[in-house]
Amino acid sequence: MLIVGLGNPGAQYEQTRHNLGFMLVDLLAREAGAQVKRKDCRALVGRALLEGTTVELVKPQTYMNLSGEAVACLLGKQDSKSAAQNMIVISDDLALPFGAIRLRRRGSAGGHNGLKSIIAATHTDEFIRLRIGIQSEHPVADTKNFVLDEFSRSERAELEKILERSAEALRAVLRDGIDKAMALYNSDKWRVTSDEQNQSS
Numbered sequence: 001m002l003i004v005g006l007g008n009p010g011a012q013y014e015q016t017r018h019n020l021g022f023m024l025v026d027l028l029a030r031e032a033g034a035q036v037k038r039k040d041c042r043a044l045v046g047r048a049l050l051e052g053t054t055v056e057l058v059k060p061q062t063y064m065n066l067s068g069e070a071v072a073c074l075l076g077k078q079d080s081k082s083a084a085q086n087m088i089v090i091s092d093d094l095a096l097p098f099g100a101i102r103l104r105r106r107g108s109a110g111g112h113n114g115l116k117s118i119i120a121a122t123h124t125d126e127f128i129r130l131r132i133g134i135q136s137e138h139p140v141a142d143t144k145n146f147v148l149d150e151f152s153r154s155e156r157a158e159l160e161k162i163l164e165r166s167a168e169a170l171r172a173v174l175r176d177g178i179d180k181a182m183a184l185y186n187s188d189k190w191r192v193t194s195d196e197q198n199q200s201s
Contacts, residue, residue, distance in 0.1 A: 002074060002087045004058040006067055006114035017134040018064060018147040021090040025057050027163050041073030051174040067114040068121025075122060087127045088170060091115055094143060096133025098155060099162045101169050103182045104129050128178055132166055
């Protein structure tokens with residue numbers, strides 16, 4: 001099974017909004033005691049055991065717009081003809097509120113170039129995707145610069161929490177299946193502020 005985090009290679013992109021997929025794959029690898037460094041199909045790959053399932057953690061090195069080339073190559077090496085249906089792709093999403101998580105069994109690219117490339121190269125949209133919201137609170141004039149920019153100070157303060165929550169959602173897919181995971185994690189309001197906690201206590 002492939003778990004593909006989307007992003008751009010290179011130090012200049014490491015902390016940018018468009019690299020949330022890479023960030024989550026790195027977190028999953030750390031938690032599993034794995035390393036994502038084997039070079040295969042123009043991607044960095046690492047094997048890990050998550051929730052009793054052996055997975056290949058993948059970070060395409062083709063740059064975002066050509067992510068599908070690496071993914072299609074790796075899927076071609078899988079034994080199963082339905083390998084794409086067992087794949088999970090992690091991406092940022094400009095249409096979702098910052099920090100919100102969306103799990104989907106299938107679907108369109110939603111304007112995301114990495115997903116668009118994967119769908120074109122694999123000739124299917126039948127794969128699970130985990131999208132993490134990066135939407136700005138204010139209108140964005142230049143979306144390309146926005147996604148390639150680093151997180152703001154206030155966003156960085158919440159980033160670790162968001163990645164942990166996303167990792168939990170992905171583990172839930174592996175453990176309980178996509179339907180149960182969607183019911184549990186597809187919410188815009190998972191973050192509870194200290195004020196809300198005080199009011200409810």
